[in-house]
Amino acid sequence: MSSDPEAHIHHPNYVKIWVVLVVLLIVSVLGPLTGIRWLMLVMAFGIAFVKAYLVAKNFMHVNLEKRWVTYLLVTCLVFLGILFAGVAPDVMKHQGLRWENYAAKKAVESGSQASAKHE
Amino acid sequence: MSSRSIANIRSVTGIPTARLVTWWIIASEIFIFGGLLVSYVMHRLAHPEWAIAAANTNTKAGAFNTFVLLTSSLFAVLAHQAADAENGKKAAKFLRLTSLGGAIFLIVKGFEWTHEIKEGFVLSSGGFWSFYYTVAGLHGLHVLAGLIIMLIIASDAAKNRDLPRVQCIGLYWHFVDIIWIFLFPLLYIAK
Amino acid sequence: MTTPATGAQAHLGSHGDEHAHHRQSFFHKYLWSTDHKMIAMQYLFTGAAMALIGGYLAYVFRMQLAFPGQNVPGYGLVTPGKYNSLVTMHGTIMIFWVAMPVLVAAFGNFLIPLMIGCDDMVFPRINRLSYQVFLLSAMVLLASFFVHNGAFGGAWTSYPPLSARGAYNLTPLGASLWLLAVALEFVAFLLGGINFVVTTMNGRAPGMRMWDIPLVVWMIVLASVLFMASVGPLIAGAVMLFFDQRLGTAFYDPGRGGDPLLWQHLFWFFGHPEVYVVLLPALGIVAEIITVFARKKLFGYRTVLYTTWATGILSFVVWAHHQFIAGIDPRMANVFTITTLLISVPITEMIFVYIATLYGGSIRFTTPMLWALSFIAEFLIGGVTGIFLGASGADIYFHDTYFVVAHFHYTFFPSAIIGMFAALAFWYPKMFGRMMNETLGKIHFWGTVVAFNVTFIPLFITGAAGDQRRIYSYALFPEQDKPGLQHLRELSTIGVIVLLAFQVFFLINFFWSLRHGKVAPENPWLSNTLEWTVPSPAPHGNFAEMPTVYRGPYEYSAPGRETDYWPQNQPISPLEEAAL
Numbered sequence: 001m002s003s004d005p006e007a008h009i010h011h012p013n014y015v016k017i018w019v020v021l022v023v024l025l026i027v028s029v030l031g032p033l034t035g036i037r038w039l040m041l042v043m044a045f046g047i048a049f050v051k052a053y054l055v056a057k058n059f060m061h062v063n064l065e066k067r068w069v070t071y072l073l074v075t076c077l078v079f080l081g082i083l084f085a086g087v088a089p090d091v092m093k094h095q096g097l098r099w100e101n102y103a104a105k106k107a108v109e110s111g112s113q114a115s116a117k118h119e
Numbered sequence: 120m121s122s123r124s125i126a127n128i129r130s131v132t133g134i135p136t137a138r139l140v141t142w143w144i145i146a147s148e149i150f151i152f153g154g155l156l157v158s159y160v161m162h163r164l165a166h167p168e169w170a171i172a173a174a175n176t177n178t179k180a181g182a183f184n185t186f187v188l189l190t191s192s193l194f195a196v197l198a199h200q201a202a203d204a205e206n207g208k209k210a211a212k213f214l215r216l217t218s219l220g221g222a223i224f225l226i227v228k229g230f231e232w233t234h235e236i237k238e239g240f241v242l243s244s245g246g247f248w249s250f251y252y253t254v255a256g257l258h259g260l261h262v263l264a265g266l267i268i269m270l271i272i273a274s275d276a277a278k279n280r281d282l283p284r285v286q287c288i289g290l291y292w293h294f295v296d297i298i299w300i301f302l303f304p305l306l307y308i309a310k
Numbered sequence: 311m312t313t314p315a316t317g318a319q320a321h322l323g324s325h326g327d328e329h330a331h332h333r334q335s336f337f338h339k340y341l342w343s344t345d346h347k348m349i350a351m352q353y354l355f356t357g358a359a360m361a362l363i364g365g366y367l368a369y370v371f372r373m374q375l376a377f378p379g380q381n382v383p384g385y386g387l388v389t390p391g392k393y394n395s396l397v398t399m400h401g402t403i404m405i406f407w408v409a410m411p412v413l414v415a416a417f418g419n420f421l422i423p424l425m426i427g428c429d430d431m432v433f434p435r436i437n438r439l440s441y442q443v444f445l446l447s448a449m450v451l452l453a454s455f456f457v458h459n460g461a462f463g464g465a466w467t468s469y470p471p472l473s474a475r476g477a478y479n480l481t482p483l484g485a486s487l488w489l490l491a492v493a494l495e496f497v498a499f500l501l502g503g504i505n506f507v508v509t510t511m512n513g514r515a516p517g518m519r520m521w522d523i524p525l526v527v528w529m530i531v532l533a534s535v536l537f538m539a540s541v542g543p544l545i546a547g548a549v550m551l552f553f554d555q556r557l558g559t560a561f562y563d564p565g566r567g568g569d570p571l572l573w574q575h576l577f578w579f580f581g582h583p584e585v586y587v588v589l590l591p592a593l594g595i596v597a598e599i600i601t602v603f604a605r606k607k608l609f610g611y612r613t614v615l616y617t618t619w620a621t622g623i624l625s626f627v628v629w630a631h632h633q634f635i636a637g638i639d640p641r642m643a644n645v646f647t648i649t650t651l652l653i654s655v656p657i658t659e660m661i662f663v664y665i666a667t668l669y670g671g672s673i674r675f676t677t678p679m680l681w682a683l684s685f686i687a688e689f690l691i692g693g694v695t696g697i698f699l700g701a702s703g704a705d706i707y708f709h710d711t712y713f714v715v716a717h718f719h720y721t722f723f724p725s726a727i728i729g730m731f732a733a734l735a736f737w738y739p740k741m742f743g744r745m746m747n748e749t750l751g752k753i754h755f756w757g758t759v760v761a762f763n764v765t766f767i768p769l770f771i772t773g774a775a776g777d778q779r780r781i782y783s784y785a786l787f788p789e790q791d792k793p794g795l796q797h798l799r800e801l802s803t804i805g806v807i808v809l810l811a812f813q814v815f816f817l818i819n820f821f822w823s824l825r826h827g828k829v830a831p832e833n834p835w836l837s838n839t840l841e842w843t844v845p846s847p848a849p850h851g852n853f854a855e856m857p858t859v860y861r862g863p864y865e866y867s868a869p870g871r872e873t874d875y876w877p878q879n880q881p882i883s884p885l886e887e888a889a890l
Contacts, residue, residue: 111168126513150542
């Protein structure tokens with residue numbers, strides 16, 4: 001297919017990219033050692049997004065494909081965001097105007113007590 | 120004589136049919152994993168006490184498995200490069216190395232889970248563990264399925280047959296890798 | 311202006327000859343076929359058989375509602391538990407094993423390769439696999455009728471904790487088999503759907519641009535995309551429910567840290583786009599029929615396309631209107647009310663486009679045309695009554711009453727049943743090489759449509775008067791146990807019996823015409839689209855020579871031409887080219 005966008009791609013040095021990915025992995029594992037919870041989370045998930053981007057761009061060649069493939073993938077993520085936005089107000093709440101989720105509240109309570117005891 | 124339908128050979132969009140199908144499969148899988156992960160994230164945010172259960176996951180095993188999958192992804196894209204150069208034998212070799220990575224991943228997971236089950240953490244041990252086994256289990260099934268398909272494609276590629284499929288199974292494998300890239304912090308680091 | 315084919319495709323034209331010489335055994339032709347047309351037949355007949363079962367279930371529970379506590383002829387006594395199973399399985403079968411296989415799988419399989427000018431789907435063997443998985447799912451579902459305590463009785467929406475605990479739904483085995491059957495059906499349609507989408511994207515005949523694709527193909531492709539996107543989260547949710555049922559997890563158990571509302575959200579995130587998966591193919595079928603029998607161009611092809619895309623996107627942000635009184639966050643109820651009322655706009659616009667297409671046309675009232683016109687009329691009622699339900703305030707009263715039941719039957723019946731009969735009446739010549747009998751067709755049509763209205767109009771009234779859904783006998787509820795209401799329920803039951811009885815005319819017409827109908831010419835309706843350029847019935851391999859497309863599908867009554875139709879594959883003559 002001469003109109004195949006990936007017919008004659010120039011392959012980059014994939015091993016170099018792999019090294020970057022492994023370094024990022026090591027950094028993200030070291031995160032919990034810092035002891036600063038928010039920093040650890042930001043590092044862990046931030047690095048996850050960076051790694052995912054690197055794999056998508058360099059290994060899957062998404063940037064070389066026709067543009068609409070990127071739009072399709074982004075649209076999937078947007079709809080998942082919509083799912084989250086529509087469901088979270090219900091699933092993440094343990095109390096409403098006229099109702100209370102006793103079991104969930106108790107679990108959270110006893111959990112926070114147990115972790116307070118730990119520290 | 121090709122057993123392919125004319126429809127299969129045409130390519131009005133410019134993207135070869137097999138690759139086009141792979142992208143649509145990946146899109147639908149994003150929704151399946153996405154639904155599960157969205158459900159997990161909501162629950163996890165609303166139940167900070169799950170951190171106590173989560174403390175029992177084996178971060179070392181998770182990190183090692185992440186390394187294994189990343190490396191297997193490297194082999195998968197090197198297989199693609201070889202297939203592009205019409206070197207079927209080399210592509211098959213790299214695909215088999217990728218499958219080996221998948222197998223190691225599953226074996227490590229087997230040990231991991233065996234240990235956790237022995238400790239008494241099973242599917243019904245509570246919210247965190249239910250999600251943990253379900254999500255990682257679904258992912259593991261996809262690793263297994265991908266591994267098997269990859270070996271089949273490798274044996275064809277070794278005979279220089281159907282080389283474009285090497286890229287397609289590679290795409291699927293990278294997707295499975297990306298899911299794990301997010302599972303790792305979700306299940307092992309966010310404690 | 312479209313340009314004619316390049317030389318590259320010409321050598322593929324001889325492909326048809328290979329198929330013509332390739333004789334197939336009975337097994338290969340009927341049971342193990344990869345031919346999209348045969349797979350379409352398999353889906354069609356399975357779906358039709360399931361429709362008979364679903365219709366029978368409706369007869370039984372409606373008899374119970376009209377004559378509570380009495381033995382139903384052809385069934386026996388309906389206990390409360392059996393009633394739950396009957397309504398659950400009726401809904402489940404009709405949506406997943408009738409509407410979807412007939413509208414999406416059968417007509418998608420049959421029409422897409424023919425209408426876009428290729429010889430089969432891009433992956434014929436995956437196509438065959440999809441039917442086999444679907445057949446398996448049907449068998450698993452039917453098997454559930456025969457296990458201990460019978461088929462699942464937790465409603466087609468399967469809300470936990472009712473669906474998660476056997477102690478509550480009384481049909482634990484049936485519940486798990488139901489879930490398994492539905493999951494298999496999802497897999498079958500994912501496999502099939504991806505085939506449809508990729509075939510339409512990549513397999514089109516040379517010259518067929520996006521705007522030259524017949525609307526019904528677009529609609530089935532978009533339906534497949536909607537299905538594929540919306541079913542993912544529900545597959546995840548179904549796995550979680552299965553684990554709750556069988557493995558002691560507590561995903562949906564509020565007493566142990568789970569949330570039953572999560573299931574509802576995951577279900578309806580799929581459930582709402584699902585109704586558009588059923589609606590869109592029906593809209594496409596109607597578009598094909600009304601343009602042919604009004605001899606008129608579609609009023610706004612691109613308009614319909616853009617509004618369909620808008621509808622598809624909007625359909626993903628309206629789902630919680632099924633959960634207004636479930637205890638969701640009231641602020642979300644506001645959001646979903648707005649989006650739900652919004653989505654009525656693009657659909658209304660499409661109906662107006664269809665009416666504008668008919669206006670000034672040269673209308674022939676053949677059986678397919680009658681069905682297509684009745685679709686518009688009946689769906690209008692369904693759509694308008696949906697407005698009441700989409701407003702969360704009014705829905706507080708209407709939710710879970712028969713008003714809802716009547717509303718969704720006025721949307722589902724036109725889509726699934728009227729759409730099916732319209733498509734069959736229209737494409738029967740191409741499928742089977744014979745013409746159906748017009749007289750029998752018209753008798754069937756009038757009987758079905760009148761009986762349908764007699765069945766469901768009373769339910770609007772009883773619903774508004776307070777009849778709740780999923781109640782096996784109103785004798786237990788003093789406010790509803792009134793003779794006036796009971797007469798309406800009886801009227802509805804009579805409607806259903808007459809409705810089912812009239813299907814005999816269809817069955818006679820269908821099977822009699824197979825052997826004794828008038829032999830059908832290539833293009834009995836003088837239509838433009840590519841499927842009418844091949845012999846009737848369409849042969850294996852479809853086209854002896856692969857066609858080239860020069861224009862859109864709706865060039866009817868084009869000025870200055872001798873004939874009032876202009877097939878897509880007819881080359882432009884030098885005279886015509888000069889005139890442009």
